[in-house]
Amino acid sequence: MIHEVEKLSLKLKHHNKPVLSIAASPNYIWSSGEDYALTCYDRRAKKLLKRIRMERISSSISFTEPYLWVAGYDGYIKCFNNEMKIVSKFETGHSQPILDMAHNMGATATACKDGGVKVFSPNLHPQ
Numbered sequence: 797m798i799h800e801v802e803k804l805s806l807k808l809k810h811h812n813k814p815v816l817s818i819a820a821s822p823n824y825i826w827s828s829g830e831d832y833a834l835t836c837y838d839r840r841a842k843k844l845l846k847r848i849r850m851e852r853i854s855s856s857i858s859f860t861e862p863y864l865w866v867a868g869y870d871g872y873i874k875c876f877n878n879e880m881k882i883v884s885k886f887e888t889g890h891s892q893p894i895l896d897m898a899h900n901m902g903a904t905a906t907a908c909k910d911g912g913v914k915v916f917s918p919n920l921h922p923q
Contacts, residue, residue, distance in 0.1 A: 828854035856897040869893035
């Protein structure tokens with residue numbers, strides 16, 4: 797079954813450079829961009845909840861309840877709680893920026909500018 801796109805219900809402009817990745821839950825919309833910003837928009841309150849400046853560009857974000865997973869140009873994957881505080885991070889070992897990431901409860905996979913793809917199991921011990 798193909799779902800038809802409904803009318804535009806929300807338009808956000810929380811970045812001043814291109815947006816690289818978005819993730820959503822029923823209550824929040826997160827975005828990351830080339831401006832080094834990671835933002836969280838509260839859909840219930842209809843306002844920007846938090847905007848933090850990352851040290852490096854965050855190229856890919858993924859939400860799996862209750863954590864936001866953020867991968868970036870620094871080669872790290874960071875895990876944020878619902879208050880947008882880092883609760884864990886680990887280095888992937890990529891030699892160049894991470895361009896994309898997929899995360900679920902079974903694994904985390906990263907794609908890198910160096911042409912490599914790495915898959916991590918959940919039994920890793922993050923920093």
